[in-house]
Amino acid sequence: MSNIVRLGIVLAIVTLIAAFVLAEIYSVTKPRIEIQKKAKEREALDYVLPNAKVLEPVSKKIPIVNDEGDTLYQKEVVEYYRAYEKEDSTGLIGYAFKAEGAGYSSIIETMVGFDTWGDITRIKIISQKETPGLGALAENSEPFEGKKWSTQQFRDKSVEDLKVDKDGGEIVSITGATITSRAITNSIRTEMKDLLNRIEFSPKDQTKEN
Amino acid sequence: MSLITEAVKGIYKENPVFRLALGLCPVLAVSTSIINAIGMGAATTFVLLSSNTIVSLLILLFGKILSEEGQKSINKIRIPMFIVVIASFVTIVEMVMAAYFPELSESLGIFIPLIVVNCIILGRAEGFASKNPLLPSIADAIGMGIGFTLALTAIAFIRELLGSGALLGFNIMGGEFKPVLLFILPPGAFLVIGIYMGFLNWLDERKKRSS
Amino acid sequence: MEYSIFQIIILSIFVNNFVLARFLGLCPYMGVSKQLDSAIGMGMAVTFVMTIASLVTWLLYTFFLAPTYENVFYSLFNLPIQDVPDLTFLRTIVFILVIASLVQFIEMYIQKVSPTLYRALGIYLPLITTNCAILGVAVLNIDLFFIDGLPAESSFIHTIVQAFSAGLGFTLVLVLMAGIRERLEMIGIPKPLRGLPIAFIVAGLMSIAFLGFSGMNIG
């Protein structure tokens, strides 16, 4: 047996031991990592639809096609969530979805919830890498006073209202960061419009209670 | 050299960042806030300590069980072996951080896996731990780790203070202060480290002149 | 949302320049920018290795590590998809070993095939193993072009394009830096700043200038 092969085997053994140890640790940490990952999304959902007891994902399947045109498999993608008031998945109170728009220096993901009237309940910025101190102020969720951008200002807005002030709408944009504000506002509007059409949404025929 | 001096040299005289200019990328990338700096410093120190320990032990082990010739040939795969050791510890850090400190893990991003290629670590494993017994290797790792963390924190201190007017997230510059955004943007990192290095050189020169 | 190939090129070279905005590859940026000739050599070597390394790591990740539908356990051994082992935790270990041996291999290969190219790149290749930009781009490709562990559309092409243009962006700033440092050699920089400190300040100013590209052509 040549020396090289012997050394190769030694190295392989070392690597295997390492891999084994890692696999052990991974099996311990993996569940927690998954929980952390889900927790974030879950947290956002809970935030945008505070009254929901059950949030049911509605998925669609996207066929993945290879070069010959055969469908290889169906990819499942969560389209939106339905929110129910009761534990037993009854009493639809609203929907939630994720909107994505290109901001100043990143793609901004926003979780949006709206009620059965088609009015937004709350929004939450899930991820963004905009300029700190500027576009990143988009995450601000302090109570809205009518002067300064806050995610709270989206409350009770309907699709038609979603335009930033510079474009003639009602959304107060972040000072000096119109691009970011526009990206968020416009992405919500576009996707929400789209979604409303797809789920053939019509406001419930009842007066809204506060 | 006593263990203490072994550990202390990494802090000022042979500071890995300011003096040896090693492992620069994470230093610049994660020094936007002190929290990040300390997190990165701790992760790096952990890997450094573990790998120095294991490497030192491995060499000891080979010395015990292998013949002269066996040691020589094992020497040829020394580096890949060190890399495997280091990479394993890095992966451990990566997983643990993702599981228990998700926020930190997100803001440090790909610089956690990149600890593998941080030349401080391989450099110390190869240059120090493989040639020294266990205790000095540990002392060296602690010193270098602290030196790295301190440098990182020193940079983060300036960047966070000027760039967001806060320290550790507490606003301390008062409401009037308009943060100098540049300092948390990439250019700020370069400028701050450059000026630190120049300042240290100047201090050295002055000391040399006065003595 | 996905970027087009053109956008990936512009973004990786200018907007998110690997060195100036992402802070990757700083050691060679500072270490090999004293002379123009070596900067050009290093730039070419990095671009080359980066592209090859990204290609190989993408293949490994897709076919062996991640529980994808391309994974060999699924496509060759017909394991049910939920039983395909998730080896993603080995990413770091596998990538670094692959890159290290790849560099060795490329070095030997070039030496045999093209001695001229070897003379131009040879001395830089060993330095590249511990250059975080190579591992960085490999990891970043996974971060960017895989969604929930599955390769996004055109992820292979995008990976290659991103790696190659990241290399070009690296070369660009390295060569600019080398030109500037050659000039700085000849003038009276204050003494404590000579060498690395002034190079960092130049890098800072360069990074300020590159902010001019920020916001370019996204979306």
Next chain:
Amino acid sequence: MNETADKLFISTSSPHLRDTDSINKIMWTVNVALIPALIMAYYFFGTRALWITLLAVVAAVATEALVHRVAGKSIRIHDGSAVITGILLAFNLPASAPWWMPIVGSVFAIVIVKELFGGLGNNILNPALAARAFLLASWPVEMTASWVSPREGTLSGISAITSATPLSLLKDSAEIIANPQNYEPGRVQQAQEAIANLSSSYSNLLIGNVGGCIGETSVIALLIGALFMFYRHVLTWQIPFTYIGTVALLAWIFGGSEGLFTGNWIFHILSGGLILGAFYMATDMVTSPLNSRGQIIFGVGCGILTVAIRLWGGYPEGVSYSIILMNLAVPLIDRYTVPSVFGEVNKK
């Protein structure tokens, strides 16, 4: 007369004759050339423009003196280069800038960009522009959020946005026309009108009756100064003309909203900081190439980058970034444009 026989005369090596031009003359010429634009700035933006300029100049000169003092060099503020830096920095700020901004900018320009490199002649970036980029990155809101509207200034007849700069108006309008679905129909129509009416604003652009930085708006005043600099041989044609020419050409080709070759290139030349940049800042000799072939490459490069940033970048204006980006390439340009020596072509 024999006492001269033993006198020792002054010995120096040739040449014994010197041109009368000096650094001081060159620099003060530029300062004088900037005065007409300053007067126009005062006229349109009021005394605040003067205060900002004064603060910037005093800060620049004082900082330079202080640095020289600390470094133990002889203080050479009389050469006027710091004054130019101060004025040009102020010219690149909006008149609404807070008082501390010109001061912080000047300190940055002089300390970080100029003196750390060894002072006059050694800096690699244009100090005033690098400082502007620093201010823009640090306080983007203060630098762009509110433009002081000039006296009775209007642009394209849209009074609601008179305070916008011409280029931001152009950029916003282009964006609106490209994505009409995102806007109220009224805004879309307004934007179309704005673009159609660009040419009616030429005279305001010429005299400077538009929003913008303190010193960049009055094209006429800047050109008068430039003529003076040409007369005093401080300028050569290469950089300004290739720069402006490239911008005009590319703006004409790519700048239109109705396809290629429909751009309004006159508007692109007259608005923003192009005239200021091309004649006063790209021409800073310290940070531009040595010989004319290099200068032409430099000018063309600035032009390409300016148009790229204006049309596709994140900012409405690209002049300052394009110049500092090209500054970075100057050592390379110089290296690859070494003229062929006399007699080299004939060498067998």
Next chain:
Amino acid sequence: MKIKSFHGGVHPFEGKEFTEKKKIEILPLPGTVSIPLAQHIGAPTNPIVEKGQEVKAGEKLAEANGYISVPVHASISGKVKGIEDIDHPVAGRGKAVTIVAGESEEWIDTIREDKNYFDLSVDEMRNRIREAGLAGMGGATFPTHVKLSPPPDKKIDTAILNGVECEPYLTADHRLMLEYPEDILNGFRLIMKILGVQRGIIGIENNKRDAVEVMRQYINNSNNIKIAVFPVKYPQGAEKQLIKATLNREVPSGGLPMDIGVVVQNVGTAKAVYDAVAHRRPLTHRVLTVTGSGIREPKNVLAPIGTPFQDIVDFCGGLTEKASKIIMGGPMMGISQPHLKVPVVKGTSGILILEEKESHLRPEEPCINCGRCVLVCPSHLLPTTLQMLVYNERIEEAEDLHIMDCIECGSCSYICPANRYLVQTIRHGKRQVIQARKKAS
């Protein structure tokens, strides 16, 4: 003829008005002269006279030493006082034969007009030129007979007569052309005959219209000689730039004019050639311009070689109070002299005296990269870059950037607004290159 100029150059203050209208005056016989043994490029001569020996004017004092060398002759008659080291205006120190004038002036008797001089053999002509001690009078003092003996493989097709006199202040060549046009032309014809060329061109700058007219009158019936008039620009008179402007040919980098079939001679040299061939008159006197703000009566003077500057200055009314710098030659390339005891040599085209305020070198300021030095360099070099390289002792890179092609015209230093000592540093760098090359071989 289509005239192209050369690239670069400067327009310094001309200063010619002090002397351009002044006839050449003959200096009264000096009391002593010191005639250096080395007045040309090449090996110094071997003295053949001894201390105490009586010599006549025109008598040979020292013999040429090898091929690239020419003899020197006594310029006055008298007694040899000694052969010792004196201050030399070009070389710093050097051996010279000092002669104390005798009672009366006595010349050697071989100086005679030779009516058929034009029919002499070319070899005899060269021989007479060499025996007469001719070295180029345009400044470089290269032995003329060598220049007139191109190797057979170099085909010479054009001779150029250099009457440009582009140095500010100097008017010696100008006056020579006005007062001795026939001698100059005859000399030029001899040069053309020796070289076997059919084409001769006289180059004159546009500020000497009168000289152009005079020369034109005298050549009107010979169609193989033409006059080329050039715009006023320094260094129009530099050989390579003159050839470029006249013929649009470039002397290859590192080469000689004869590589492209041209020989250039100064007008003073041409007159000396005529004197040497037609009269067998050795080179004992030369015309020089005494000028500048520091002299009371600027003049053009014909002076014996070896005359101390002091005698010439006295003849021109002496120095003014403010005089503080003495320059041998013009202001652009001339060499400043610490005192007035130095003698006139074959290459002395003038003595320029400047006042205090014109004399000092201003302190060097930082280069602002303005590129003016690059713009004016007639050799297309990058003076500021070369200077930086020399300052940083990066001599090899300077050599790669053709530092050796610098003709040391000084245009770069003249124009630099930062008073950089460009040509000065470059000269130093050239010396270092030569040393390095010597060490290598």
